[in-house]
Amino acid sequence: MSAAAHAAESLRERFRFLGTATGAIGFFLLLLVLAIAALGPFFAPHSPTEPIGVPFERPSAEAPLGYDVLGRDVLSRVLWGGRSVLALAGLATLLAYAAGGLAGLVAGYSRSLVDPIIMRGADVLISFPALLFILVLITGAGTSKAALVAGVAIVQAPLVARILRTATLEQSVRGFVEAAVARGEGTFAVLRREILPNVVSPIAADFGLRFTYSVILVASVNFFGLGLQPPDADWALIISENRDGLTLNPWVILVPAGLIATLTISLNLLGDSVARALGRSRAGVLA
């Protein structure tokens, strides 16, 4: 097989999850939500913060989704409001992977006291109710985006550490790892070269779930008014501010709630199909 054919083959392999219905639907929905969040502001007909109409007025030609509690255009606010939740949740998830991933790798590979110390610490963190932990942290540190991101990351990191520790433990007894140890390679080199590439699959399968959870946490905190502050446009904040107007203009709640739901559902579908595709390529069709 030529190098080019090889590259094409491995690319096909990598995107095989798209071949399934769940994978394709999840991918399409995620793309849709990401496009709305990223490109929405360019298409917003009005300012997201200027009141221009009657509060909770129903949809009209001027405002296709009606007006919110302060008489701002709901469509414009929704188009602006996806960036923050996605960026904050994404950043928090990445941070959780960096910290938790490193801890899990080290814990899983070390045969010493390091492992129980790291993992019992993780257990302590996991034992706090997630939302309560973040709210306490924000109350102490003051309301800021940084505190929100840090809180979500701290809640997620021990869960990531657990998954990576198990995966690392499994890999660290394999022959190629022992071969590297017998060559005298350092711990860092063994982790990076031998183990990390082999634990990418469980990470990839887990990422969707983790990201979903971050979105929910960020949205929840924003809903409580402890994350982003008015007049920022944010899907969760929009739901929170306009609770009273549900009967007057239901669109102001339904649309952002629907977008958050679509985002989490698409990530779940995608994560699920990636996990399945990886599982299949591992086991092979016939022994």
Next chain:
Amino acid sequence: MTEAAAALAVNGLTVSLAGGEPIVEDVSLAVAPGAVLGLVGESGSGKTTTALALLGFCRPGVRVVAGEITVAGETMSGLGEAAARRLRGRLVSYVPQDPESSLNPALRIRRAIQDMLDEHAAARELSTVEEALESVHLPATGAFAERYPHQLSGGQQQRVTIAVALVCEPPLVVLDEPTTGLDVVTQARILAEIERLRRERSLAMVYVSHDLAVVSQVADRIAVMYAGRIVEEGPTAAVLGEPRHPYTHGLVASIPDYARRRSLRGIPGVAPGPGDRPRGCAFAPRCPLKVERCELELPELEEVGGGRRARCFEWRRTSALVTEARKEARTGAWEAGPLLAVESLSAEHGRGHARVVAAHQVTFTLARGECVALVGESGSGKTTIARAVAGLHAPSSGRILLEDVALASKARKRPKEARRRLQLVFQNPYDSLNPRHRVRDAVSRPAVVLRDLPRRKAEAEVGELLERVRLPARLANRFPDELSGGERQRVAIARALAARPDVLVCDEITSALDVSVQAAVLELLGELRVELGLALLFISHDLGVVAAIADRVLVLEQGVVREEAPVEALLTHSEDEYTRRLLEAAPRLPVRSAAS
């Protein structure tokens, strides 16, 4: 033997993958009551698929597309799952390969046997659980029947699965590699058990195995499968003594036998998988007797005399193929001064109360260019010793010296030069290569780490190293899962050679390979010894393999050296009782006689 009287008759069986690629093609077999048919082949030959089809079963994604299977006059083929299940156990039963995973760990063995009885209670007057246990020489006590599978040894577990298979007294039993994974002494006992049961009950059996030597001990007739088809079939002694098909010949020549030391000949190349089998004879690409016709037409399974059939145009020429006696790599004394010395090495597993002694006061030396073998059953400590030498297992006492310099117990604490000179090849080639690294990365790495070569230079050597282990240089771009087991093990050897070692520690490196591949790997090691002056520390449980390669042998039992002797002396007139027991238990081919 008439069709009606046969315990098993298979006609034109073809089994395919869902995509249409055939796994098994046009297989016809017959087994008389009380006879044992050995179904032999290497991995991917379709023998297990055939065996499962005899039970009216196919693995997911596989289906029977043609053929008729009759067991004791009743048709097994073309039945629905429910109908086939009613016949299974009563008409035909199955003894699986791995008893540990086939017995439900949550069920007591009484339950396992009773389930089978309950399923077919209406069929006839049946024996009890205790009688079933007694029939396979297990203690027929209530207490024993109350045990869980994990409380039994591997040999006992396999006896239980045999008891389950026999309790409903079916006329036919299919045994799928029933002794693979058991040590030789246990294997010999199980084989004797099978032979006794067959005699006493006049059971018909289909014995599936990759191991010709084992099959030759139990089977009356042998059918050899290659790439989904039967290539040769006939009486055991005749097929093995005077093979008519070149593949059978190659297979027989690959089998190590401690009593007849000869150089093993591997079969070059690999067997084609389903979907890429050639139009003509599937063995043609690897065949020494190939003529033009072989690639164009598929030979029929034709009568070749003496109640035998072979699928080869050129079968008359097969007997001209010869095997050679083993060439000694070197004779006479080894160079003065040992290269590697192990002095009173002791090693343990676990700590505290769970501590197990794996090696006790083991002492031996290895000279430059010499091959010393450590032989023993599983649990004898041979692998622990190899790992201690490689710096992967810290010994509890004793020293390891490389040219009179004591080595640290951990590889990382050893000087780079010592790590370079001592290389390890692992047992399982499916595990010892990182699935995410291309062959090029795997093979070039030791040169980068241990010889301080820049990466580019190290990679430039890869092609040469691959050719040295008789692999095409283009494999450098492949990932391990694109290679066969034999190819992977060669890559692992090439990786070890990249460090330019003086000592190669080989830990059961052929035990996961098919015999024809094993022979080829052993052949390669023999050549490398001569070319590079490598010293080998060769770990194996197989005396036949050891006979083919070693100069000197240490026999280990539970971590203690029972005997140390030159290979010839040890194999022919050992004084040690344990060694003799190992030798007697080792399965061997019947001594070649003029079969006619």
